[in-house]
Amino acid sequence: MIIFNGVGANSGIAMGEPYFITKKQIEISSATTENTQAEWDKFVNAKKIANIALTALFERTKLEIGESEAMIIDVQKMMLDDGDFNDYVTDLIFEKKHTALFSIQEARKYFSEFFLSLPDPYMQARATDICDMCYRLTQNVLGNAIEIDLQKPSVVIAKDLTPSETLQMDKSKILAFVMEEGSVTSHTVILARTMAIPCIVQCDFDADKMDSEIIVDGETGFVYINADSDTRTHLLNKQKEQAEHKIFLQTMFGKPTVTKSGNKIEILANIGSPDDLEYALANDAEGIGLFRSEFLYLGRDSFPSEEEQFEAYRKVAEGMAKPVTIRTLDIGADKQVDYFNLGKEENPALGLRGIRICIERQEIFVTQLRAIYRASGFGDVSIMFPMITSVWEVKHCKKIASIVQKELKDEGHKLGEVKLGIMIETPSAVMLADELAKEVDFFSVGTNDLTQYTLAIDRQNNKLERFYSPKHPSVLKMLEMIAKAAKDNKITASICGELAADLSVTEFLLTAGFKKLSVSPSFVLKLRAKIREM
Amino acid sequence: MAQIKYVITDGLGIHARPAGLLVKCCEDFSCDIKIGTPLKMVDARRIMGVMGLGLKKGDELTMTFEGADAKEASQALTEFLKTNL
Numbered sequence: 248m249i250i251f252n253g254v255g256a257n258s259g260i261a262m263g264e265p266y267f268i269t270k271k272q273i274e275i276s277s278a279t280t281e282n283t284q285a286e287w288d289k290f291v292n293a294k295k296i297a298n299i300a301l302t303a304l305f306e307r308t309k310l311e312i313g314e315s316e317a318m319i320i321d322v323q324k325m326m327l328d329d330g331d332f333n334d335y336v337t338d339l340i341f342e343k344k345h346t347a348l349f350s351i352q353e354a355r356k357y358f359s360e361f362f363l364s365l366p367d368p369y370m371q372a373r374a375t376d377i378c379d380m381c382y383r384l385t386q387n388v389l390g391n392a393i394e395i396d397l398q399k400p401s402v403v404i405a406k407d408l409t410p411s412e413t414l415q416m417d418k419s420k421i422l423a424f425v426m427e428e429g430s431v432t433s434h435t436v437i438l439a440r441t442m443a444i445p446c447i448v449q450c451d452f453d454a455d456k457m458d459s460e461i462i463v464d465g466e467t468g469f470v471y472i473n474a475d476s477d478t479r480t481h482l483l484n485k486q487k488e489q490a491e492h493k494i495f496l497q498t499m500f501g502k503p504t505v506t507k508s509g510n511k512i513e514i515l516a517n518i519g520s521p522d523d524l525e526y527a528l529a530n531d532a533e534g535i536g537l538f539r540s541e542f543l544y545l546g547r548d549s550f551p552s553e554e555e556q557f558e559a560y561r562k563v564a565e566g567m568a569k570p571v572t573i574r575t576l577d578i579g580a581d582k583q584v585d586y587f588n589l590g591k592e593e594n595p596a597l598g599l600r601g602i603r604i605c606i607e608r609q610e611i612f613v614t615q616l617r618a619i620y621r622a623s624g625f626g627d628v629s630i631m632f633p634m635i636t637s638v639w640e641v642k643h644c645k646k647i648a649s650i651v652q653k654e655l656k657d658e659g660h661k662l663g664e665v666k667l668g669i670m671i672e673t674p675s676a677v678m679l680a681d682e683l684a685k686e687v688d689f690f691s692v693g694t695n696d697l698t699q700y701t702l703a704i705d706r707q708n709n710k711l712e713r714f715y716s717p718k719h720p721s722v723l724k725m726l727e728m729i730a731k732a733a734k735d736n737k738i739t740a741s742i743c744g745e746l747a748a749d750l751s752v753t754e755f756l757l758t759a760g761f762k763k764l765s766v767s768p769s770f771v772l773k774l775r776a777k778i779r780e781m
Numbered sequence: 782m783a784q785i786k787y788v789i790t791d792g793l794g795i796h797a798r799p800a801g802l803l804v805k806c807c808e809d810f811s812c813d814i815k816i817g818t819p820l821k822m823v824d825a826r827r828i829m830g831v832m833g834l835g836l837k838k839g840d841e842l843t844m845t846f847e848g849a850d851a852k853e854a855s856q857a858l859t860e861f862l863k864t865n866l
Contacts, residue, residue, distance in 0.1 A: 315798065322801040322828065330827040358829060365835045369796060373832060376797070546790060547863055 248475045253425065253450025255468035256436045260486035261423035261445045262462040266401035267454060268412065275352050279344045286340050289347040293387035294327050300383070301327075301411065308414050316438060320411060323380050332358060347388050355381035372430055379409030397421065402461045404454070408435045418442055423463040425450050425470055496772040499779070500531045506781040510757060514774050515572075515765040517743055521562045526768035531775075534570035534627075536691065536765025537743040538563055540615065541582055548586050550611065556618035564626025571626060572691070572765075573619050574670065575612070577601045577633040587611075596705065601634025601670075606643060616651040623663035631668040631691055636675040641686045670743075672696035677725045680732035690733050691765070694744025698722050717746050723755065730760035741765055750777045757781065783846040783855035787862040794837035799865045804828045806861045812848025814858070819843065 280286055301324045309317035326332060332354060339350035359374035359381075395412060397403070397420035405412075407428040413435045421444050429435060429448035439446035445465030452470060462471040462482050471478060504512045515536030516527035527535060543551040543559060564571050578584050579600020587608075592598035605612035619630055632644050645667060655662060671677060672693035684690065694717065699705065701722055704715045716722075726742075733740035741763030746752060748766040753774065756764065766774055791799065807814045807825045814825040816834070818841070823830035825844065836842055842862075846855045 318798045318801060322797045325801050325804060325828045329829045330824060331829045361829075361833060365833065367794070367835050367837065369793060370832065370835050373797060 248478060249456055249472040251450055251452040251470040251472070253447040253452075253468045253470065255446075255465050256429075256448045257439045257444065257446040258466035259423070259443065259445035260462065260464050260466075260482055260489065261402060262460060262482075262486075263400055263402050263422040264459075265404045265457050265461050266397055268395060268403060268405040268408065275346075275349050278346045278349055280346055281344070283341050283344055286345070286347040286350070287337075289388050290336060290340065290350065290384070293347070293351075293384045296387045297327055297380070297383045298324060304411055304414055311418070312414075312438065312442070316414075319376075320414065323376055323411065326376065326380055327384075348385060351381050351384045351388070368430060375407060375409055379411055382409075383411070402463055404452070404457065404461075413438050418444075423447070423465065425452065425461075425463060427452065496776065499772040499775045502775065502779065504533070504775045504778050506757065506778055508781075511762070512757065512778050513741075513763045514771050514778075515570075515741070515743075515763060516768045516771060517765050518563070518768070521559050521566070523768065524563055524566045527567065527771075530768045530771040532569075532768060532771045534572075535563065535567055536572055536741055536763060537631075538571055538573045540573060540576050541578060544576055544578055544584055544587075545582065550586065550614070553614050553618045553621075556615060557621045560619055560622035560628070561625045564622050564628050567626065569627065570629065572629040572631055572668070573622075574631050574633055575602070575605060575615055575619075578604060596699070602632045602640055602644065603634060605632075606640065609647065612647060613651060616648055617655060620648075620652055620655050620662050620665060621660055623665045624661040626663070628663060629666040629668060629689070631670055631689070633670045633693070634672060634696075635669045635683065636673045638679060638682050638686065641669060641683060645686065670696075671729050672700070672744075674701050674725070677728055680729050681735065684732045684736035684738050687738065689738050690729060690740045692726065692729055692740065692742045692744060692761075694722070694726075694742060694746035697725065697744070698746075701725065717749070718752060722746075723752075726756065726761075727759045734760050739763060748774065750774070753777055754781060783851045785844050785855050785859050785862075786841055787844070787859075787866070788841045789836055789838050789866050791866045792838055794840070795831060795834060795842075795866065797832065800828050800832045802865055803831060803858075803861065806857060807854070809857065810846075810848075810850045810854035812846050812851045812854050814854060815845045816842060 301320055305317050305320040305324070308320055335354045335357060336350045339345045339353055340347065355378060359377040362374040362377060363371050365371060395416050397417055400420045400422050402423045402425060403416070403421055404425045407426055408424065423445040424435065424439055424447070426448045427450060436446055436448060445463050447463060447465060447468050447470060450470060457472055459473055462474050462479070464482060474482065504514050513533045515534045516530065516532035517537040518524060518527055518535055519539045520542040543556055560573060577600065578587060579589065579595060579598060587604070589599050599607065619628060622628055630648070635641060648667060652662065666688040668687050668689035668691060669683060670693045671680065671690050676683060698717050698719065702715060702719055704711050730740050740761055742756060742761055743765035747764040748770040764774060789795070804826055815822040816825040816831060817823050821834065822845070823834060825831060844858055
């Protein structure tokens with residue numbers, strides 16, 4: 248048995264025969280020509296063919312993998328037309344009278360070395376894009392095809408893989424990638440992760456010894472050749488476990504979330520931007536239980552417009568095609584935004600945050616409510632208000648909401664029916680749950696903040712770990728009180744904090760009477776599996 | 782001539798994708814557009830040069846605009862930087 252070691256870049260175990268991608272990066276010796284125009288035409292023609300091939304690859308990638316991955320190819324297309332690159336080649340051909348092939352080679356060396364000389368490893372890795380593009384141009388000048396044809400499922404082994412090589416391979420036939428070079432930030436690794444293919448980079452292997460079955464463990468970074476029976480069994484078991492778990496979770500897809508005794512539960516997803524929608528859908532969430540709207544306000548220096556917000560909410564409401572609960576902005580505390588001009592506070596966690604900002608700065612609130620109500624014409628939308636402590640706050644919010652609703656109707660907008668609810672995340676809201684329940688359509692418990700405010704412990708202070716417990720008896724008692732108040736007033740109660748994903752409390756939460764749990768998309772199927780076993 | 786300054790907030794800096802988008806955004810205008818730092822300014826329509834600046838999170842970049850539609854271009858690029866970088 249021979250073992251080669253590299254850096255695991257994407258986990259998973261694969262075994263199969265190797266397929267070597269050897270690029271004959273031929274060294275062209277300096278050659279001059281008198282017919283410079285003919286050489287220039289060769290270069291222009293090679294670019295034209297490259298452009299067609301890259302355009303096709305771009306379209307395919309966009310369709311099969313996604314827009315952001317396709318952009319990698321688009322950048323290469325732009326590099327082909329880059330002024331610096333073309334000036335460099337023009338000078339070599341027309342002034343120095345070099346052949347097209349030699350000029351492309353020299354340009355490759357010049358620009359790849361330039362990127363390699365930059366201090367940032369990400370930029371150094373871009374030298375691969377230059378080599379990829381120039382290799383393509385060279386092969387086009389020579390009239391060679393650059394297809395990679397995997398005849399059967401194989402472990403793809405290469406010195407380095409360029410994005411265009413990775414993307415043009417038949418995905419169903421790639422068992423794993425093993426690369427001698429490459430870094431964890433290279434595009435190929437990003438693609439391997441997107442396509443869920445085991446991947447090892449910086450692997451110091453001897454290609455001559457890789458003639459039989461190869462086993463790749465993308466987690467540990469080990470590549471096994473002629474594995475002995477113990478190792479083989481061990482790896483096979485590991486592979487089986489990983490695959491079974493994945494398949495098992497996939498079997499939960501489309502299944503109802505119901506306990507053995509017939510208690511029907513809804514598992515929703517928490518998302519932080521419209522981009523997360525695809526994960527919610529891919530994990531079969533039964534709706535969006537918490538759509539955090541802060542992403543619209545963070546990382547910029549002016550307020551998002553009504554139109555911009557409307558687009559974001561509409562995209563999620565339409566795309567999800569199931570109930571979506573949007574939480575109005577919860578800025579403040581650990582999320583600070585300069586242009587709100589909130590002033591410095593001694594104690595931001597107990598300061599102007601959540602609904603308090605919306606009440607103090609009504610114009611911000613109205614813009615957001617207008618955008619959400621308009622989106623309600625495109626899907627099943629609910630609104631919830633964060634950081635409620637008093638009944639008057641809820642009455643105030645409802646009043647503003649009804650004014651906004653009427654204004655929009657007068658303006659001729661088509662609105663859906665919008666349920667209004669509140670986050671229960673302060674001890675005060677728990678104590679007033681019975682009164683609050685009479686004002687709203689639903690409760691959603693933010694267990695993270697509720698725990699912090701109940702235990703008087705800053706979540707971010709790791710010196711207090713010993714005193715902090717998300718399952719503190721006082722918190723659990725509060726959860727029971729909330730569920731009871733909701734039940735007594737015939738409204739729904741859900742949990743959208745981290746506690747909802749903790750499988751050790753699922754039974755407690757269901758017994759208390761919670762019917763909806765909202766978790767990160769990746770927890771949806773695990774939680775469903777757990778509930779179906781109860 | 783118009784000039785804008787912007788501090789990069791994107792964790793990866795001017796990486797391949799935003800560089801590509803930036804070049805495309807500049808192509809909508811006819812004026813001369815340069816990007817970089819006081820030490821090194823490059824043509825904002827040349828992607829290799831833009832990426833080669835190696836600008837990272839926290840770096841302040843300068844863009845200059847010279848020509849007929851300089852004002853419109855500087856406004857569009859201001860928006861672009863805020864959204865993408």
